[in-house]
Amino acid sequence: MSESFVVTVEPLGRQVVYRGDQTILDACLRAGVWLPHSCTHGTCATCKSEVLDGDVDHSDASSFALMDFERDEGKLLTCCATPRSDVTIEAEIDIDEDIEMAPVEDYLGTLVEKSEIAKDTLRLMVELVRDIAFNAGQYMKFTVPASQSGAAVDRTWSIGSPPADSRRLEFHVRMVPGGRGTAGWVFDGLAVGDTFSMSGPYGRFVLHTGEDNHTIMVAGGTGLAPIKAMLRHGLKHAAYGGEMSLYQGGRSREWLDDVDYFTALAREFEQFTYRPCLSEETAEEVAADGGDPTAYAYGMVTDVIAADHASLSGCKGYLCGPPLMVEAALKTLMSKRLFPRDIYREEFFNAGDKAAGLNSPLIKR
Ligand SMILES: Cc1cc2nc3c(=O)[nH]c(=O)nc-3n(C[C@H](O)[C@H](O)[C@H](O)COP(=O)(O)OP(=O)(O)OC[C@H]3O[C@@H](n4cnc5c(N)ncnc54)[C@H](O)[C@@H]3O)c2cc1C
Ligand code: FES
Missing domain, CATH: 2.40.30.10 (Translation factors)
Structure with a gap:
């Protein structure tokens, strides 16, 4: 029979009954108690919290995301840890009051x-x-x-x-x-x-619909998926008030998904600008096989953003994709006067990244 413990989450003062083989994060999210998290596999350190009382098993938290000295100091990654007794943890609850998070x-x-x-x-x-x-x-x-x-x-x-x-x-x-x-x-x-x-x-990478800032969205690879959801929601359902710009990066046209969809969306909504960027294909190559060279920007997505905007002050950033692309885009947006607090991002860490100790550029976030 699985053991049952009580997990108390401060500063909320909420208590969750923990049973079985879940992580502390999962037990809390399933009970409707929101805790910060991103990768959910012990790599990004977003869920790093403090044990105030009780014992936990750190399971397979990466030793890069949770270092030995941090374990000694009583830190834990809630997405990996399981309780060994009743525990009290303290988490940095960072969720926007206007956003309702559904339980897992x-x-x-x-x-x-x-x-x-x-x-x-x-x-x-x-x-x-x-x-x-x-x-x-x-x-x-x-x-x-x-x-x-x-x-x-x-x-x-x-x-x-x-x-x-x-x-x-x-x-x-x-x-x-x-x-x-x-x-x-x-x-x-x-x-x-x-x-x-x-x-x-x-996940906490969500569109903040209560805002009307110009959103600069940057997607690499399948990082397009959550941004597509945000654009569809913002433009078609939530009547997002501000401009929305999508920079989608790929080596060549064959790597870019849904170009026709976003091109049509840009025609339908004046507030939406679409910039598909090709880093390894030239305008001449696009024209040579019958493509429209004016439909694309050329270069790394970060270079295209830098050339398009003298300043991004007052904008919001949404970045998603491979960790190295997100890091590069973060630096570009910051160099254009966007503060880290105005940049929402999700890195698609995988098991290889975890083993290699690849981590977030601004740990702990
Ligand atoms: C929040 C979030 C959202 C995501 N959304 C998407 C999405 O929408 N679409 C998408 O395609 N991906 C997404 N990803 C990535 C996705 O979760 C997977 O990591 C990815 O699809 C690879 O899964 P896999 O099981 O095929 O690879 P894995 O089995 O995880 O392996 C990944 C790579 O690591 C290597 N590897 C595995 N174990 C080890 C080890 N112990 N040591 C060294 N190398 C190892 C493997 O050989 C392989 O090359 C997301 C990731 C996150 C964190
Ligand atoms: S959510 Fe726990 S380490 Fe990423």
Whole structure:
């Protein structure tokens, strides 16, 4: 029988009864007690908190995200730790009062569509058996079934559809060679009609709809998915008041997904500007095979942003994608006079990043 402990969360003074094999973070999110988190696998350190009383097991927290001296000082990563007794923790609760976060719950999903949308990138459309509440930009945890490669594991993929579509969720998944969830399941085995377990919604990378600042959105690879959800929600459902600009980076056209969709969106909404950026393809090469060279910007996404804006003072930034791209974009936005507090971001850390100790540029955030 699994053990049961009480987790007290300060400064909220909320108590959660912990049972079984969840992490402290999961137990709290499922009980409707919001705690800060981002990667949920012990890599980014966003969930770092303090143990005020009691004992915890740190499980597989990366030794880069939670160093030995921090463990000695009583720090923990709530996304990895489990209680060994009743515990009291103190977390930095950073959520915007205007944003309601739905509790994490379990869902059953059925794959209803699987299509290639860019090189090595699939769009998955998943039908749920019941409605889910989430904020634009959040993500789900999929249970990748046990296979010859090992026991079942969790993998996180961001929702690309708006909260208004509460039963049919869109995901963009890019192949990672050697990856359990992508190469070993989504790209090899998962078929339309298959049913699987997932839980969510997770994450704090969400569109702040109460604002009307000019939003500069920067997406690399499948980092486009949560930004697509934000744009669809902001423009079509939440009547976001400010300008919205999307900078989407890719090496060449074959790596950019949904270009036609965003081009049409920019035609429909005057407040939305779309800048697809090609870092390894030239205007001449686009023209040579019949493409429209004026449809793209050329260079790294960060260089294009720097050339487009003398100052970004007063704007808000939303950055999502591979950690190195997010770090570069963060530096660019800061050099254009945006404060870190005005830049929301999500790094798509994977298991390799965790093993390599790749971490957030502004740890602890
Ligand atoms: C908040 C968040 C949202 C995300 N959203 C998306 C999304 O919308 N779309 C998307 O495509 N991805 C997204 N990701 C990334 C995603 O969660 C997975 O990390 C990614 O899909 C790879 O999963 P995988 O199981 O195929 O690879 P993994 O099995 O995790 O392996 C990843 C790489 O690490 C290597 N590796 C694995 N274990 C080790 C080890 N112990 N030591 C060294 N190397 C190792 C593997 O060989 C492989 O190259 C998101 C990540 C986060 C944190
Ligand atoms: S959310 Fe815990 S380390 Fe990233």
